[in-house]
Amino acid sequence: MEFETVIGLEVHAQMLTDTKIFCNCSTKFGGAPNSHACPVCLGMPGVLPVLNKKVVEFAMKMALATNCTINPANSFARKNYFYPDLPKGYQISQFAYPIAEHGHIWLEANGRKRKIGITRIHMEEDAGKLIHDENQPASYVDLNRTGVPLIEIVSEPDMRSPEEAAEYLKRLHEILVYLEICDGNMEEGSFRCDANVSIRPRDQHEFGTRAELKNMNSFRNVQRALEYEVKRQQYLVENGQAVIQETRLWDDAQGVTNPMRSKEEAHDYRYFPDPDLVPVVVDGAWVEEIRAGMPELPLVRRERFIHDYQIPAYDAGVLTAEKALADYYEDVVKLCGKPKQASNWVMGDVLRFLNEEKRDIRSCPITAGALADMIRLIEEGTISGKMAKDVIDEMYRTGKSPQEIIEERGLVQITDEGALAATIAGIIDASPGQVKEYRSGKEKIFGFFVGQVMKATQGKANPKLVNDLLKKMLAGS
Amino acid sequence: MELYSFTIHELQEKLKSGEASSRQIVDSVFSRIDAVEERVHSYIRLMKEDALTAAAIADENIKNGDIRPLTGIPVALKDIVCTQGIPTTCGSHILHNFVPPYDATVVQKLRDAGAVFVGKTNMDEFAMGSSTETSYFGPTRNPWDLDRIPGGSSGGSASAVAADECIASIGSDTGGSIRQPAALCGIVGMKPTYGRVSRFGLIAFASSLDQIGPFTKDVEDCAIMMNALAGYDPRESTSVRAEVPDYRQFIGRDINGWRIGIPKEYYVDGIDPEVSMAVKIAIEVIEKCGGQIVDISLPHTPYCLAVYYIIAPAEASSNLARYDGVKYGFRAAEARDLMDMYKKTRMQGFGPEVKRRIMIGTYALSAGYYDAYYGKASQVRALIRRDFDEAFKKCDVILTPTTPTPAFKIGEKTDDPLQMYLSDIFTISTNLAGIPGISVPCGYTRTGLPIGVQFLAGHFEEGKLLQVASAYEKNAAIEKRRPTL
Numbered sequence: 001m002e003f004e005t006v007i008g009l010e011v012h013a014q015m016l017t018d019t020k021i022f023c024n025c026s027t028k029f030g031g032a033p034n035s036h037a038c039p040v041c042l043g044m045p046g047v048l049p050v051l052n053k054k055v056v057e058f059a060m061k062m063a064l065a066t067n068c069t070i071n072p073a074n075s076f077a078r079k080n081y082f083y084p085d086l087p088k089g090y091q092i093s094q095f096a097y098p099i100a101e102h103g104h105i106w107l108e109a110n111g112r113k114r115k116i117g118i119t120r121i122h123m124e125e126d127a128g129k130l131i132h133d134e135n136q137p138a139s140y141v142d143l144n145r146t147g148v149p150l151i152e153i154v155s156e157p158d159m160r161s162p163e164e165a166a167e168y169l170k171r172l173h174e175i176l177v178y179l180e181i182c183d184g185n186m187e188e189g190s191f192r193c194d195a196n197v198s199i200r201p202r203d204q205h206e207f208g209t210r211a212e213l214k215n216m217n218s219f220r221n222v223q224r225a226l227e228y229e230v231k232r233q234q235y236l237v238e239n240g241q242a243v244i245q246e247t248r249l250w251d252d253a254q255g256v257t258n259p260m261r262s263k264e265e266a267h268d269y270r271y272f273p274d275p276d277l278v279p280v281v282v283d284g285a286w287v288e289e290i291r292a293g294m295p296e297l298p299l300v301r302r303e304r305f306i307h308d309y310q311i312p313a314y315d316a317g318v319l320t321a322e323k324a325l326a327d328y329y330e331d332v333v334k335l336c337g338k339p340k341q342a343s344n345w346v347m348g349d350v351l352r353f354l355n356e357e358k359r360d361i362r363s364c365p366i367t368a369g370a371l372a373d374m375i376r377l378i379e380e381g382t383i384s385g386k387m388a389k390d391v392i393d394e395m396y397r398t399g400k401s402p403q404e405i406i407e408e409r410g411l412v413q414i415t416d417e418g419a420l421a422a423t424i425a426g427i428i429d430a431s432p433g434q435v436k437e438y439r440s441g442k443e444k445i446f447g448f449f450v451g452q453v454m455k456a457t458q459g460k461a462n463p464k465l466v467n468d469l470l471k472k473m474l475a476g477s
Numbered sequence: 478m479e480l481y482s483f484t485i486h487e488l489q490e491k492l493k494s495g496e497a498s499s500r501q502i503v504d505s506v507f508s509r510i511d512a513v514e515e516r517v518h519s520y521i522r523l524m525k526e527d528a529l530t531a532a533a534i535a536d537e538n539i540k541n542g543d544i545r546p547l548t549g550i551p552v553a554l555k556d557i558v559c560t561q562g563i564p565t566t567c568g569s570h571i572l573h574n575f576v577p578p579y580d581a582t583v584v585q586k587l588r589d590a591g592a593v594f595v596g597k598t599n600m601d602e603f604a605m606g607s608s609t610e611t612s613y614f615g616p617t618r619n620p621w622d623l624d625r626i627p628g629g630s631s632g633g634s635a636s637a638v639a640a641d642e643c644i645a646s647i648g649s650d651t652g653g654s655i656r657q658p659a660a661l662c663g664i665v666g667m668k669p670t671y672g673r674v675s676r677f678g679l680i681a682f683a684s685s686l687d688q689i690g691p692f693t694k695d696v697e698d699c700a701i702m703m704n705a706l707a708g709y710d711p712r713e714s715t716s717v718r719a720e721v722p723d724y725r726q727f728i729g730r731d732i733n734g735w736r737i738g739i740p741k742e743y744y745v746d747g748i749d750p751e752v753s754m755a756v757k758i759a760i761e762v763i764e765k766c767g768g769q770i771v772d773i774s775l776p777h778t779p780y781c782l783a784v785y786y787i788i789a790p791a792e793a794s795s796n797l798a799r800y801d802g803v804k805y806g807f808r809a810a811e812a813r814d815l816m817d818m819y820k821k822t823r824m825q826g827f828g829p830e831v832k833r834r835i836m837i838g839t840y841a842l843s844a845g846y847y848d849a850y851y852g853k854a855s856q857v858r859a860l861i862r863r864d865f866d867e868a869f870k871k872c873d874v875i876l877t878p879t880t881p882t883p884a885f886k887i888g889e890k891t892d893d894p895l896q897m898y899l900s901d902i903f904t905i906s907t908n909l910a911g912i913p914g915i916s917v918p919c920g921y922t923r924t925g926l927p928i929g930v931q932f933l934a935g936h937f938e939e940g941k942l943l944q945v946a947s948a949y950e951k952n953a954a955i956e957k958r959r960p961t962l
Contacts, residue, residue: 044804045575046680048712049714080795084801089797268843270839270843270847272842272851275684277715
């Protein structure tokens with residue numbers, strides 16, 4: 001039987017605000033346990049939440065970027081359950097009236113353009129963390145993360161393969177980071193994903209029973225977990241067994257999913273409107289203010305790069321994957337006017353340097369201005385492309401300008417035709433055998449002469465000039 | 478007359494003229510406490526040392542000409558408002574050892590106004606009750622008859638004022654918890670508009686209904702306390718940015734031509750005949766003051782109790798989830814695992830009435846029942862609110878009895894929750910609508926138990942309440958009696 005896979009994703013993204021969603025505590029990751037926790041975080045008696053407006057604005061940005069409708073009056077609800085990392089005994093979230101609904105994003109997977117629906121985006125607070133003592137039966141509670149703002153982005157069950165799911169995640173991740181509302185760090189948990197997956201016979205309209213997958217902390221693991229789960233469900237169905245609705249945890253080491261809890265044991269969260277908070281009223285003026293402050297989104301920027309700079313789609317994809325990189329590239333282009341060359345140098349050398357050291361473009365020692373200068377120097381013929389390879393290496397290591405390096409190393413290209421002709425004449429005179437071979441039609445030996453000239457000039461000869469002169473002089477006399 | 482028996486405004490005069498010092502007033506109050514507290518049990522905790530320090534500072538300030546609205550005045554706090562460094566129990570075992578690291582906004586405001594804190598008063602556990610009998614620390618007794626309840630849940634705050642164990646106090650009112658004990662103890666008690674007084678630091682019972690307000694010996698003192706308490710608080714999202722007038726300006730004004738609404742649904746069978754009579758006479762007094770009596774209707778009144786006993790427990794079930802033994806307060810010993818710790822802590826930490834309401838509330842919010850209970854109750858609540866909006870188009874204020882009966886006997890209703898709930902029948906709608914209400918003494922039964930009359934007004938019309946209450950107080954000229962203790 002042929003099966004179709006149906007996947008929907010729930011993404012939790014930590015918002016990059018300085019302070020928490022309902023108090024003034026810092027959201028910084030990695031402080032000493034409970035060093036970023038106040039009476040509000042601790043759920044002490046009588047304390048009250050006050051909404052951080054920045055969180056609403058960040059959520060609105062994501063809503064606009066994913067083509068959602070923003071609810072002019074959205075509100076918070078309490079999700080009630082007991083757990084030691086949840087000090088109030090309830091999580092403040094949005095339920096019946098989320099901030100945004102009915103959106104979509106576009107993606108390309110397996111060569112097909114696909115529109116993936118966004119069901120809703122809502123704001124909520126994160127829970128704390130439990131630390132279990134390995135030596136004795138005790139657990140400790142760290143509430144630093146309690147109240148860190150999250151948005152949850154729920155997709156429609158529109159994805160039809162694990163690859164599509166991974167692609168969707170990458171696009172969402174890219175948008176969040178582009179908007180500078182989430183740092184996107186999956187390992188630290190600032191970008192987390194749960195997946196709902198089911199299979200159905202290809203001609204069936206109704207969805208199959210779904211499993212919810214948790215505990216996947218990388219794009220690759222999401223895809224692996226989904227691939228495993230699809231196979232598991234197919235195996236069950238093909239062997240006449242039923243898929244049961246349950247939550248399953250991905251075990252990275254074993255490469256399998258294991259049941260966590262089934263629907264029957266699921267919580268009744270007893271959602272109800274949080275009486276401590278008033279509805280969030282979002283008027284048109286506020287939406288427009290947020291829209292006006294939005295950066296160009298990656299997909300739009302990619303199209304523009306392809307169109308305006310006439311660079312290949314692949315290059316545009318790499319260059320726009322990160323906002324800071326795209327900004328850097330555009331700065332270089334603006335300063336040197338050579339988009340293709342700029343793309344080659346950024347994608348080739350600059351990214352290679354950065355990747356080797358796992359550095360961020362924002363801390364790149366080669367400024368956009370310096371790289372633009374170098375490209376201009378090549379175009380003007382001051383240095384050759386080959387020389388530039390050395391120059392850019394030193395630029396990266398020392399942060400010096402290309403002009404400085406060229407001057408220090410006396411790297412100016414020899415473009416004096418007379419001087420070069422004299423050098424070439426000398427080499428021709430000294431190599432009668434090779435000259436004879438060349439003239440008898442063995443053109444491969446041309447490389448030998450180029451090498452000799454470069455050696456004699458310590459690589460400073462303008463290669464194009466060397467080629468031209470050599471051809472003329474070897475053929476000429 | 479002893480200093481403890483005076484009102485705030487009378488003592489202010491004495492402090493200004495130098496006739497009395499704050500130290501003398503505080504000493505007088507504590508000597509009164511020494512004499513009667515054992516029998517009344519208004520307090521969970523006394524703060525004598527703090528009070529003496531604060532009195533010394535007050536006297537120093539008075540000497541330097543820094544006289545604020547409550548400078549040097551002994552005020553008691555219901556043990557539901559958080560006091561930094563001082564245990565705040567909410568009348569519960571589960572918080573018997575809880576020491577807040579912060580002050581409630583009202584505590585800060587009273588302190589800024591110069592008040593001297595006498596102690597933390599007794600209350601029904603988590604403000605759930607109408608008699609102060611559910612307190613983990615034992616019941617409070619009505620100063621007028623020690624065999625009777627003082628009302629509740631702010632019974633300790635009411636009895637403390639009635640028994641002269643403080644000059645004024647604050648309580649909280651979720652369904653009548655200020656007005657009902659004020660009526661039963663023969664003093665003035667006001668529940669302000671929802672959003673008028675900050676709830677920050679008020680331990681939540683039902684967040685959409687809770688409101689802090691004052692207990693005082695007369696209406697003018699109520700205005701003085703309201704001046705100190707009212708105002709916007711950025712730490713509370715439901716706090717309202719509405720202008721706060723000087724409430725004292727409403728004292729002594731006449732109410733000529735005011736329309737006084739009498740809701741027919743509030744004058745029904747089951748009201749104690751003596752209460753009925755006292756309120757009837759109060760209506761006559763109001764007419765003599767120039768008020769015009771208008772018959773009005775609040776048609777959804779019969780549903781108030783039902784709506785209240787869904788919404789309040791629902792919110793409470795969530796608000797009280799934080800008392801789990803993990804972070805602060807009581808934790809049961811010898812738990813096998815996490816679930817066992819939760820169960821034992823909450824089983825041993827909460828009293829039966831609190832457990833009853835947690836269970837009712839949990840049920841009302843459960844999947845499959847939410848729409849029928851909480852959802853429906855919220856809809857009817859909106860209708861109750863609309864009833865009042867409509868009514869206030871026809872009248873300036875509404876007059877009702879505060880309670881259906883005078884104070885009942887200790888133990889009389891503890892086994893019958895429904896009878897207990899009925900004692901709030903005239904006060905509950907106010908909280909559901911979010912409007913302000915005040916209870917003023919309007920007489921005594923033959924056996925000498927106080928009776929109260931309640932005035933209600935539209936949102937943020939506390940001024941109107943003070944004006945009508947002050948006019949009534951002056952013209953009714955109820956005999957000034959004191960409980961014999």
